[in-house]
Structure formats: C-alpha cells, structure tokens
Amino acid sequence: MIITTTATIDGRRIVDYRGLVFGEVVSGINFIKDFAAGLSNFFGGRSGSYEGELIEARENAIREMQDNASSVGANAIVGINLDYEVLGNGDMIMVIASGTAVVIE
DSSP: OEEOSSSSOTTOOEEEEEEEEEEEEEEEOOHHHHHHHHHHHHHOSOOHHHHHHHHHHHHHHHHHHHHHHHHTTOSEEEEEEEEEEEETTTTEEEEEEEEEEEEEO
C-alpha cells in the first residue's frame, strides 16, 4: 500500500476516494524507561528508551491506519498526518495517524 503525505501520487491516478482513516495508539511509559530517560537528561544525549517507544507507537498507528484503509477497499492513503500528544502526568503518549483512503490505478 502506498502511503504519502502528499495529495497525489506521481504517475498514478486516484479513481475513488474511500474516506478518512485513522490509527490511534496510546502507550504507557514505565518507571524503568522514565529512570533511563532521566539519566540521559542529566548526563546529556538521547533517550533510546523513549525513542524506541515513540517509534513503536508510530509504526503501530500507521499499521492500524493501513488496516482500516484496506477494510474499506483502498490500496493507498494520501495526505497522511501524524500527531503526537503526552497524556496524564507525562506517563503516556498518544500517536494518531490519519489520511484519506483512496483507490489508485
């Protein structure tokens, strides 16, 4: 399935619009990751534990969006957008992937 942030796909023609599709993931961040991230903040550098959590949440949100597009008969998604939010007391992250499900030739 082709997924793009653009409204069109070069060399392909959109023949049908199937509507908006979403993928939403809320992921908890545990104490160990918080502790490791705190050490990274204190000593400088990147927090691999938080980055890994964000990557996994993003991939899951995109996969869920693709599944939803497939269920309505689409073979591509255009105009995708990814949103990230911190929930609660900073112990949860939410990733939302959205786009327009389309059928292309």
